[in-house]
Amino acid sequence: MTTPSEQARRQAAEQRDPGLSTILGERRQLLNLGYRLLGSLADAEDVVQEAYARWYAMSRAEREAIESPGAWLTRVAGRICLNLLGSARARREAYVGQWVPEPLPDPAEWIAGAAGGAGVDPADRITLDESVTMAFLVVFESMTPAERVAFVLHDVFRYPFAEVAEIVGRSPAACRQLASSARRRIARARAGASPDTARQASVVRRFRAAWQTQDIEALIGLLDPDATAVSDGGGRALAHPLPVEGAERIAHLYLTIARFAPRLTLLERTVNGLPGLVIESGGRVETVFAFQVADDARITHIWAVRNPDKLRPWGPC
Template sequence: MSAIVSERRHLLNLAYRLLGSLADAEDVVQETYARWYAMSREQQDAIDSPGGWLTKVAGRICLDLLGSARARRERYVGEWIPEPLPERTEWVSGRAVGTPVDPADRVTLDESVNMAFLVVLESMTPAERVAFILHDVFRYSFAEVAEIVGRTPAACRQLASSARRRIRESQAPATPTAQQAGIVRDFKLAWEAKDIDALIGLLDPDATAISDGGGLVNAVLRPIGGGEQIARYAIDIAGMVPNMTILERTVNGQPGLVAQQDGVTVTVMAFDVAGDRIKHIWAVRNPDKLRPWTAGAED
């Protein structure tokens, strides 16, 4: 039985990458285990690879959810951004205050969860996303992927190839993490100083900033395009929220910023740095997506 329970973290990692939502990933894992425990002992014993069975079921649930998520996100108020994750040392539990966080409830942070990568995944068809993540990230064979996606292995190979091409076309060469951190820190300092010229200098002229407020009244409902426009908006925000504290934090495994008011996280910002300029900023303000950053903060 412990072998079944030990699959939990793997399933959570898989589902988060497939769905871009920790809350949805947790629901998928719960549903997967519910289906396992709904079987009789004889049915369970007849399964050669329980881990493989759990992965197959979780993958199929995710595939169904991705189909319905597309319709849900078309009705979403404003832009939809994947749910940001903190570094494991900063993770706070969504359970009762003081309850320790189970390591199985954490997602491993690597290049397959950085925000730029997850945003590209959002542009893929559900089948492309599932085939690519299962094969290229988790190293399942195309025969195994085919069982989950319901296509032939050759078709799954094509899906993964198409997804790989999308990734290549959208991503600039990686900027070293230390360099990214320095640029994000400079952005923080310029923002705090309300230095618009410094902000403009750090932003690519064609940069975009996207905010996800989940329908909050004061949310930005459309992307802001252009480095100068983003810089001016950042200065406006600093003027409107004088008691805001900006902290350097790891967001989905990369340097990012967190804005707090009265000690409570209200915005998590992820950055895409190309060379020595910021190309994209994703600011998540939807309270439902900030649970790992805010729950138990009063403890």
């Protein structure tokens, strides 16, 4: 977020370093790259700061010798993400319960909910497209670090394989194979998923109504018989520790939640670019729900994020 005092400091810094505006102009690109690779806005922000720190650790002559600062920063950020992904398995094993990528609201909702309505710097916004839907980010988690980096850099950010190879540390041909393997994983995971946003909005709206009225039959009818529900509390909020599978089990679980917390407010919101739901209590966001809806208009996956550390962009939590 940019305040008037921060803007003044930035202008003063740009006077001292005329190239600063060019470097800061890469922030959004780097943040978008980091979020897609890591599934965490907080981690992406750390990657951007580290990339900038390495840039300014060089001498002025070294920086001026770099023909494309943006490409240099992307290479550095990509390598930092690759290293973080390599250690992610150990971090996930230490995580309490299920780990779900950090959900993001629609940019307009993010702006309204952040810091009492203060504007968010455009450089801090994530572009919400197909590559940041919860379903995509979850599939990314199943990939090897090299697959993930190769796919995101080439297929999402359109970097040629020759440049991807410099980041991944493999040949261009090997990176081409990595991206191809990643595409196959995504195709398998998305088989039968509906690309129709209006259809998903309708299904989510009916799910909300059935949940609020505690209509068990309607809930079961909206869920695929083999649906899966995952909840991420991170040890900081109550959540079911293992995935819940099957329409009837999920429906009964959600009705139990409704009965024990009747005063919760359930709102329709955009979650990672697709229709989702948010639970508010006392004006605070407690849970964000993302959905995957199949072509037959049934819900196949529900991801519920309750860890407050992952709900910062949603305002007070």
